[in-house]
Amino acid sequence: MNTFEMDRAYVAGTYKRFPVEIVSGKGSLVTDVNGKEYIDMGSGIAVTSFGIADDVWISAVEEQIHSVQHMSNLYYTAPCARLAEALCTRTGFSKVFFGNSGAEANECAIKVARKWAAEKKGPACSTIVTLENSFHGRTLTTLAATGQEHYHELFRPLTPGFTHIPAGDLDALKALCTGGTVAAVLIECVQGEGGVVPLDPAFAAALEAYLKEQDILLMIDEVQTGNGRTGKLYAYMHYGLHPDVVTTAKGLAGGLPLGACLMSQKVENVLSFGDHGSTFGGNPVACAAALSVLNRLTDSFLADVEAKGVLLRGLLEGASGIQSVSGLGLMLGLKTEKPAAEVVKTCMENGVLCLTAKDKVRLLPALNIPEDLLRKAAEILRAACA
Numbered sequence: 001m002n003t004f005e006m007d008r009a010y011v012a013g014t015y016k017r018f019p020v021e022i023v024s025g026k027g028s029l030v031t032d033v034n035g036k037e038y039i040d041m042g043s044g045i046a047v048t049s050f051g052i053a054d055d056v057w058i059s060a061v062e063e064q065i066h067s068v069q070h071m072s073n074l075y076y077t078a079p080c081a082r083l084a085e086a087l088c089t090r091t092g093f094s095k096v097f098f099g100n101s102g103a104e105a106n107e108c109a110i111k112v113a114r115k116w117a118a119e120k121k122g123p124a125c126s127t128i129v130t131l132e133n134s135f136h137g138r139t140l141t142t143l144a145a146t147g148q149e150h151y152h153e154l155f156r157p158l159t160p161g162f163t164h165i166p167a168g169d170l171d172a173l174k175a176l177c178t179g180g181t182v183a184a185v186l187i188e189c190v191q192g193e194g195g196v197v198p199l200d201p202a203f204a205a206a207l208e209a210y211l212k213e214q215d216i217l218l219m220i221d222e223v224q225t226g227n228g229r230t231g232k233l234y235a236y237m238h239y240g241l242h243p244d245v246v247t248t249a250k251g252l253a254g255g256l257p258l259g260a261c262l263m264s265q266k267v268e269n270v271l272s273f274g275d276h277g278s279t280f281g282g283n284p285v286a287c288a289a290a291l292s293v294l295n296r297l298t299d300s301f302l303a304d305v306e307a308k309g310v311l312l313r314g315l316l317e318g319a320s321g322i323q324s325v326s327g328l329g330l331m332l333g334l335k336t337e338k339p340a341a342e343v344v345k346t347c348m349e350n351g352v353l354c355l356t357a358k359d360k361v362r363l364l365p366a367l368n369i370p371e372d373l374l375r376k377a378a379e380i381l382r383a384a385c386a
């Protein structure tokens with residue numbers, strides 16, 4: 001059996017994979033089993049922040065693997081503490097809980113919100129409001145948080161206590177809040193899986209003001225938008241928001257599983273001994289990798305990400321067959337005349353890997369993608385869209 005056949009025979013059929021087997025890569029170039037090279041415009045869905053087999057990243061991981069690869073959370077290890085310190089210093093948050101994925105980071109945020117509200121306002125105050133068209137993960141609770149019906153259908157009953165409002169509809173939120181049962185609002189600044197849809201800044205500001213007034217937590221899911229993806233360390237920084245909780249994962253460790261829930265001073269002591277945990281969470285190898293990623297996300301590097309985003313957008317906007325370009329930084333969505341899946345297929349044939357999100361072509365290249373590769377990928381994309 002070749003890899004395709006073996007995978008289809010033995011791996012649960014939850015993924016509709018492309019008929020490509022990647023065997024190696026360097027930076028933003030990857031090579032398949034037949035020796036064909038591709039420009040990677042997906043980064044493993046915003047995960048490989050510095051591309052494939054990056055030398056600095058490899059050194060950080062290797063050094064830690066040779067020291068200690070795992071000890072559990074029963075003992076102290078330096079990478080976990082140092083990463084938490086670095087995240088807090090860079091953002092002004094007070095405490096971090098580490099898990100292994102975006103869904104787990106959001107689960108932690110939801111537990112923080114539920115416990116905080118129960119203690120402060122009583123057990124009836126437990127509702128988490130999220131936006132329609134959002135995506136927050138695949139566990140039964142984060143599915144309940146996800147504001148897209150089609151993910152829910154086959155898996156009811158979901159965790160209760162979630163309500164969705166249309167993005168931009170503050171009145172809908174106000175109506176929900178009259179009963180005093182809303183603990184928190186969880187939003188994405190740019191909806192990723194929902195089709196690369198940025199939140200309206202005026203709504204974001206009005207939402208924050210209202211939540212502060214009502215003493216309801218503002219929680220931001222930066223699983224996809226975080227860690228430099230949009231040209232700032234976190235996307236909420238573009239919006240000038242002051243969230244109580246931020247969650248992140250995907251690009252945090254540049255290719256190893258790591259999720260984080262960042263807690264502001266207001267909620268830093270909500271979780272105490274035994275309230276939450278994770279066997280792998282804060283794993284020293286993942287944290288060493290993340291520390292190396294975070295150290296490279298300097299202000300000048302982030303300005304470069306923003307500039308590359310502007311460049312890529314400029315190369316695509318107005319091109320034949322491209323109706324619009326949405327997104328922030330190096331997280332872009334193309335509304336194309338041809339079906340997105342067809343564009344992705346043509347690109348793949350011509351040596352560019354890109355993604356879809358709903359009806360859009362989604363681009364999430366490595367943050368350090370060289371400009372010449374970005375230009376070459378844009379050229380192939382334009383040809384595929386025309």
Ligand SMILES: *Cc1c(COP(=O)(O)O)cnc(C)c1O
Nearest residue numbers: 101102103135136137192223224
């Ligand atoms: C990918 C994603 C998640 C889920 O992350 P996993 O690591 O797959 O659990 C949650 N929220 C957002 C915004 C995402 O993009």
